[in-house]
Amino acid sequence: MSECNEPVYSLPAVTELPKSRDSQEEIFDQHNVTDKAGTLSNTIETTEISDKKETGYKKIDVPYKKAKPQRKTITAKII
Amino acid sequence: MNPIFSDPIVRVSQGDIFRDIDYIEHYSEKEGVISISKITFPHVCVLTQDCDLAQDFKFRTSTPQKNQDKFLISVLVAPLYNAEFVYTGEHLSDIGYTMQNFTSGLKRDFEILKMNKNPRYHYLYFGQESAIPPSIIDFKQYFSLNIQYLESIKDTNRVFKLQSLYREDVSHRFSSFLSRIGLPD
Numbered sequence: 715m716s717e718c719n720e721p722v723y724s725l726p727a728v729t730e731l732p733k734s735r736d737s738q739e740e741i742f743d744q745h746n747v748t749d750k751a752g753t754l755s756n757t758i759e760t761t762e763i764s765d766k767k768e769t770g771y772k773k774i775d776v777p778y779k780k781a782k783p784q785r786k787t788i789t790a791k792i793i
Numbered sequence: 794m795n796p797i798f799s800d801p802i803v804r805v806s807q808g809d810i811f812r813d814i815d816y817i818e819h820y821s822e823k824e825g826v827i828s829i830s831k832i833t834f835p836h837v838c839v840l841t842q843d844c845d846l847a848q849d850f851k852f853r854t855s856t857p858q859k860n861q862d863k864f865l866i867s868v869l870v871a872p873l874y875n876a877e878f879v880y881t882g883e884h885l886s887d888i889g890y891t892m893q894n895f896t897s898g899l900k901r902d903f904e905i906l907k908m909n910k911n912p913r914y915h916y917l918y919f920g921q922e923s924a925i926p927p928s929i930i931d932f933k934q935y936f937s938l939n940i941q942y943l944e945s946i947k948d949t950n951r952v953f954k955l956q957s958l959y960r961e962d963v964s965h966r967f968s969s970f971l972s973r974i975g976l977p978d
Contacts (some may be wrong), residue, residue: 780903781835785818785888788829792822 794893804850805868805943807843808960810925810953812836812872816936817894832888836873836925839943839957841865849940867937871967873928876907876916884929908935912970915963917955930963932970 814837818830839846848863878884880903882894895903906929907916915930955963 727925782887783834790827792825
């Protein structure tokens with residue numbers, strides 16, 4: 715038997731049916747994804763999502779919504 | 794459609810979303826001075842096959858260890874980019890890259906991208922309550938991370954896990970893109 719056929723863990727039932735693709739796009743448009751060229755800002759919003767302590771996952775802040783990959787160079791002298 | 798799944802699974806698993814992940818571009822040492830160039834990605838998604846991750850965890854945490862045959866050296870991840878920035882081609886602007894701009898004449902192409910009909914990209918919407926915005930994975934961009942490094946930061950940097958089917962969809966589309974056959978122009 716392939717090792718990938720071994721059960722890994724049981725998944726809880728998913729109760730919420732996914733919305734239609736159209737609904738998804740409606741919500742996407744509410745996020746102003748379209749026509750945003752040149753109007754982006756680095757404004758830090760302060761809203762937080764609910765604490766997900768019970769799941770073991772950390773809550774995160776909304777500023778991540780505006781985050782982009784950043785390059786950094788670190789130098790250190792060997793002693 | 795909300796592909797978030799907060800599953801209290803202990804180990805690193807396929808579809809996990811991590812934040813603040815460093816990718817080491819290169820390093821050098823000259824006259825006793827080490828220079829390290831890194832890119833910090835706001836969010837990445839774990840792509841490695843889940844059974845491999847499960848086997849790695851199972852055998853790494855078991856005693857005694859007969860051998861290390863199931864151990865992984867690295868985990869494959871792909872960055873998540875804010876869809877808003879992908880639309881304008883600015884998602885990598887802070888590292889000096891200008892990407893495809895969909896605002897001028899390519900709006901239809903972006904709609905196709907959002908429907909996951911462009912093989913190169915994968916669009917994910919996490920719901921209005923999520924701190925992660927609508928995001929896009931570019932299958933041309935991926936890198937590996939040390940498995941033990943990911944394990945060590947999972948309690949502080951892991952934020953969500955993609956729900957089943959959604960994570961398999963990402964994995965399947967990624968492998969399909971990676972195995973495409975490039976034909977001459």
